[in-house]
Amino acid sequence: MGEIVFWTIIRATVVIPLVWLAKDYLDYSVWWMAGMLTLYGVIIHPAILHYNNFRARNHEVIEETLCTSCKHFDKGSVLCLKHDEHPAKDYLPCEGIDWEPKQTDLEDEHIQ
Ligand code: SF4
Structure with missing residues (x-):
């Protein structure tokens, strides 16, 4: 980017x-x-x-990784904001440890 x-x-x-x-x-x-x-x-x-x-x-990284649903992921620049690194399909900078749901995902859970 x-x-x-x-x-x-x-x-x-x-x-x-x-x-x-x-x-x-x-x-x-x-x-x-x-x-x-x-x-x-x-x-x-x-x-x-x-x-x-x-x-x-970067379509697969944007749509099909754990980062897709993480609040630290910036889809526009395909960047993990927490680690300041670009995730790849087979590489997550945090290895899943720092994943946090996006606010919209939390709101969806409350609605259901
Ligand atoms: S914190 Fe982990 S799961 Fe979240 S965007 Fe960064 S690498 Fe992906």
């Missing part, structure tokens, strides 16, 4: 000044549209694709 953010920032750092410089060479309406398309195509769209690939690669 950090890699996606890093490369998005790098692309933005390069592309935004280039788009800004292009303002002097293009008609404003063309520059505005081309600038928006460039920002989307070079910065936003690749970040979305990389994030979707990241989610697909």
Whole structure:
């Protein structure tokens, strides 16, 4: 996840000044549209694709491990917040010892 953010920032750092410089060479309406398309195509769209690939690669960890139901698990970054490590399908940083149910799981038990 950090890699996606890093490369998005790098692309933005390069592309935004280039788009800004292009303002002097293009008609404003063309520059505005081309600038928006460039920002989307070079910065936003690749970040979305990389994030979707990241989610697909980690689908099993997100949906099918003990961490899935743990309150210390951040699904967005596939990270154990308690141990600051990335769990894998066959590796839990706490080995199950520090598992705690999410608040929503506790609420579901009270409802039943
Ligand atoms: S505390 Fe254990 S079960 Fe909970 S997210 Fe971290 S590794 Fe997974």
